[in-house]
Amino acid sequence: MVWKLAQSPHATQLWCAPGNAGIGLERLAKNGSAVQCVNIGAEDLPKLLAFAKENRVELTVVGPDNPLAMGIVDLFKKNGLRIWGPNQKAAQFESSKVFSQNFMAKYGIPTAKAGSFSDAAAAKKFAASLGGKCVVKAAGLALGKGVLICQGTAEADKAIDDILVAKKFGAAGADIVIQEFLEGMEISLHAICDGKTAKLFPTSQDHKRAEDGDKGLNTGGMGTYSPTPFLSDAELTRVSNSILKPWLRGCAEEKIDYCGILYPGLMLTKAGPKVLEFNARFGDPETQVYLTRLENDLVELLNASVDGTLDKHVLRWNPAVSVCVVMASGGYPESYPKGKVISGLDEAGKLPDTKVFHAGTARNGDQIVTSGGRVLGVTAWRADLRAARDAAYAAVSRIQFDGAHYRRDIGAKAL
Ligand code: AMP
Numbered sequence: 001m002v003w004k005l006a007q008s009p010h011a012t013q014l015w016c017a018p019g020n021a022g023i024g025l026e027r028l029a030k031n032g033s034a035v036q037c038v039n040i041g042a043e044d045l046p047k048l049l050a051f052a053k054e055n056r057v058e059l060t061v062v063g064p065d066n067p068l069a070m071g072i073v074d075l076f077k078k079n080g081l082r083i084w085g086p087n088q089k090a091a092q093f094e095s096s097k098v099f100s101q102n103f104m105a106k107y108g109i110p111t112a113k114a115g116s117f118s119d120a121a122a123a124k125k126f127a128a129s130l131g132g133k134c135v136v137k138a139a140g141l142a143l144g145k146g147v148l149i150c151q152g153t154a155e156a157d158k159a160i161d162d163i164l165v166a167k168k169f170g171a172a173g174a175d176i177v178i179q180e181f182l183e184g185m186e187i188s189l190h191a192i193c194d195g196k197t198a199k200l201f202p203t204s205q206d207h208k209r210a211e212d213g214d215k216g217l218n219t220g221g222m223g224t225y226s227p228t229p230f231l232s233d234a235e236l237t238r239v240s241n242s243i244l245k246p247w248l249r250g251c252a253e254e255k256i257d258y259c260g261i262l263y264p265g266l267m268l269t270k271a272g273p274k275v276l277e278f279n280a281r282f283g284d285p286e287t288q289v290y291l292t293r294l295e296n297d298l299v300e301l302l303n304a305s306v307d308g309t310l311d312k313h314v315l316r317w318n319p320a321v322s323v324c325v326v327m328a329s330g331g332y333p334e335s336y337p338k339g340k341v342i343s344g345l346d347e348a349g350k351l352p353d354t355k356v357f358h359a360g361t362a363r364n365g366d367q368i369v370t371s372g373g374r375v376l377g378v379t380a381w382r383a384d385l386r387a388a389r390d391a392a393y394a395a396v397s398r399i400q401f402d403g404a405h406y407r408r409d410i411g412a413k414a415l
Contacts, residue, residue: 001063001282001298002026002035003355004291008299015055017041017048021368022358042067045075052081059084061302065141065281068260069095084302086260086280090251093262094280097139097177104275107250109243111275112179112267120164126178127156133181137277138163140172144220145333149181182276184269185230185413188286191244192301194310195257198244202227202293202317203236204286205414210333212409219333220374223410225323225385226289230268230414239266239273259305288357288377289322320353322381323388325396325410329360330403332373340370340402348398354380354391356399370401385411 002016006026016023019037026035040047043066052060060076062068062085071088092099098116103109113130116139117123127134132153138146146169148159163173190201204226210216231239243264251258263279263286282290291298295316304310329336345368348356357379360372376399380391389411396406
């Protein structure tokens with residue numbers, strides 16, 4: 001997002017809290033000034049507010065889910081500051097799976113058969129009624145880890161006990177949602193919203209599992225590409241009508257003023273597309289493939305989203321296919337080492353129509369080192385998927401760090 005915002009002629013100064021080693025290297029197109037990383041955590045709302053006031057920040061853009069759920073938008077607005085993102089009530093679409101499941105039921109949005117529970121016995125009864133083939137989800141925010149896929153009643157009972165009784169995910173698991181297990185192709189949708197209008201992006205597909213062939217543990221996402229061939233334009237319009245129309249009607253009725261990105265995770269089942277969950281922000285790594293294709297000025301779009309004037313904008317997309325391959329630390333999504341020196345970044349960064357987005361990186365003197373699970377989002381865009389994939393993997397091959405792990409099959413399903 002910082003990379004795209006920095007390209008805007010409207011951006012004259014840009015700060016990122018807390019940022020990373022790559023963000024600190026970005027330069028503004030307008031005046032060549034460097035993006036400044038500010039050492040404030042994304043959840044330290046009082047410090048973020050003080051910083052925005054002191055530096056007369058004209059627009060604050062919220063990236064991650066936690067500060068939205070904590071009410072950063074409400075706090076900034078109360079203090080007369082301009083900020084982009086859903087307020088606390090609207091952010092419940094992501095911060096409370098019980099809220100969004102009830103909303104979908106009330107407004108007829110296609111989703112999995114589901115129930116919400118705080119009592120383990122009632123939850124087990126419902127899981128048994130699904131034959132145990134179900135997905136047990138902590139209702140609150142759990143870093144994308146609070147979703148347990150179960151193949152039978154014994155597994156489901158254990159998942160229910162782990163979350164509701166043993167409190168494996170703490171307060172995020174005070175309630176659970178149990179959904180029937182849906183089979184099909186999973187895709188991601190994004191729509192930018194201003195409370196009245198929702199503009200749908202093209203499709204993208206994430207790869208959630210850690211290993212090739214969709215094996216291994218669920219992660220935050222190991223790679224993406226956009227667009228996907230699994231929904232035609234006509235089908236995408238139908239999906240928009242069946243999901244976004246009732247969603248907007250529901251928001252109006254419930255007085256939810258939704259300014260931000262709505263990101264539904266979708267399963268394309270035999271019985272049609274069904275919503276698995278809603279997120280209330282840009283996805284990672286979906287953003288990497290969307291913003292490398294978006295031709296609009298992002299500052300203008302975000303301002304229109306804040307002002308309620310999105311109906312006056314047409315989203316324009318580069319017809320190229322964009323592919324992002326995530327390079328992760330060895331061991332991720334479980335424990336992994338930090339501080340591994342990363343080499344080859346300059347060489348990879350010089351390749352045409354290629355961008356190496358940093359995630360968990362930090363600076364250590366002259367070196368750039370790993371500092372998180374997902375380290376880099378190596379992204380390339382080309383005329384077709386095969387060429388974009390080859391280009392992304394060619395860039396990956398230039399980059400080394402001890403224990404680097406990445407999937408070799410990003411986009412393979414679409415080939
Ligand atoms: P969520 O955070 O709710 O999207 O769940 C994380 C991942 O679990 C999703 O991206 C899917 O791959 C999988 N998943 C979630 N719900 C279901 C479901 N009802 N049926 C099948 N897979 C699911």
